[in-house]
Amino acid sequence: MQQRNQYKNIDDFLTDESFQKWVREGDQRNHWEEWTVENPERAKLVAEARLWVLAMRVPESPLSSSEITAALQASLIKIKSIEKETATLSVPLWNRIGWRSIAAVLVLGLALGWLYRRQAVSQDTLTYAELINRDADGLIEQTNNSNKPQLITLSDGSSVLLQPKSKLSYPKSFEGNERNVYLLGEGFFEISKNPKKPFYVFANEIVTKVVGTSFRIKAYTDQPNVEVVVRTGKVNVSSNQSLTQSSKASVQLLPNQAVRFVRDRLVFEKITDITQEKQIIKTVTAIEQISFEFSDVPVAQILKTIEEAYLVEIDYPQEKLKDCYLTTSLSDQPLPEKLKIICESLGSTTRYEMNGNRITILSTGCN
Incomplete structure (x- = not known):
């Protein structure tokens, strides 16, 4: 008892386990x-x-030191703004020191609470690395380390234009009743139609389900x-955690x-007309x-x-195709299908041969 009679600062109480137990559990011993x-x-006091x-009574969570530091820095900024506001009051509501302490506690508590909520939700959301590690089948991982888009052709005839600093993992062949691929970064997808075998793109927090269509996904970890964004057809987008919870949302x-998943609020924002969204249009x-x-x-113009479009050669x-003309629709078709229709x-x-971003058409001329 004599020891706590000497307490002069808040720190003295915060380091006293019996005090913490009394506040949190009502322990009156x-x-x-x-x-x-x-x-x-x-x-x-x-x-x-x-x-x-x-x-500070926040459930335990593996917050990184950078997240905690960011929360503390945000708290200090808030506290300073509160100090400026209270400094203009002729009659303070509380003692100035007490007001700063209370403000600090409330702001820090909100910051840590927000961090915990975000961490708790993200624990249910699988990352690219976790997703590919869970896939039982062996996957091929393609990384675009160049400064231009890279064309990837999948075994079902679907094509993906993978942007720089992006990764795509996919099986050599699609087995079972689903076609699953995994994206980190950005890619434009043109999916070969197969209603009996839906196509899923897992991109960090979201899952995009399609049957046959074209769309772009942008899922960089640092953004x-x-x-x-959908170009043709129809897609369904959900959080990958909803699959584990059997949610139909x-x-x-x-x-x-288009749809935008806002990471700091963990919500989906649907955009019904992308022409009105400057950020997407850019x-x-x-x-x-x-x-x-x-x-x-002219066939030459079609090939150009x-x-x-695909940044290929x-x-x-x-000479053999200079007098050849075509009337055809190649919309909503993956690149291999486009080339097949032309040939x-x-x-x-x-016929045609494809090797990465280089395509060769072999022909004796048109009929």
Whole structure:
């Protein structure tokens, strides 16, 4: 008892385990309540110390030192702003020192509470590394370390235009009744249609489910949002944690619609018209703007359009195809399907070979 009679600062109480137990659990073995009311000045100090203990009562979570530091820095900024406001008052509501302590406790408590909430939710949300480690089948991982998009063709005929600083993991062949791939970064997907075998793109916090369509996903770990933008067809986007919880909640998107997953608030924001969103319009790639509808157009021009859209190089016999024209629709088709349609239209002597971003068309001419 004599020891706590010497307490002069809040720190003295915060390091006293019996005091913390009294505040958190109502433990009266050391008669803290009776001791507190014996002296008005003492009661004030105890009240402030209680606020500190209650504010810091956040369930244990593996917060990193950088997150805690950020929370403390944000708290200090808030406290300073409060000090400036209270300094203008002619009659302070509380003693100035007491007000700063209470403000610090409340702000710090809110900051730590927010960090815990974010950490708790993220524990249910699988990251790219965790997702590919959970996949039972062996996966091929493609990393784009270049400064331009990289074309990836999947075993089902689907194609992905993978942006720089991005990764895509996918199986050599799709087994079972699903087609699953995993994205870290940004990619434009054109999915081969197969209603009996839906296609899933797992991109950190979100899962995009499609049957056959084209869309772009932007899911970098160091950016505040994850975005899905639909060019053709229909997709369903949900949080990957909803799958483990058997939740049916999802956002359905149609052409020229998008959804943004806001990481700091853990919510989905649906955008019904991307033309009204300057932020999205600025990031639209060439392949999302080019039309693939052709009416009596030279084959050379069609191939040039494909080169511009996919940033690939196409070698073809120019002399043999210079008088060839096509009328065709290549919209909503993966690149391999586009090339197949062109070759079949030119005749049985025409075929193509693809090696990464280089395509070779072999032909004796059009019929």
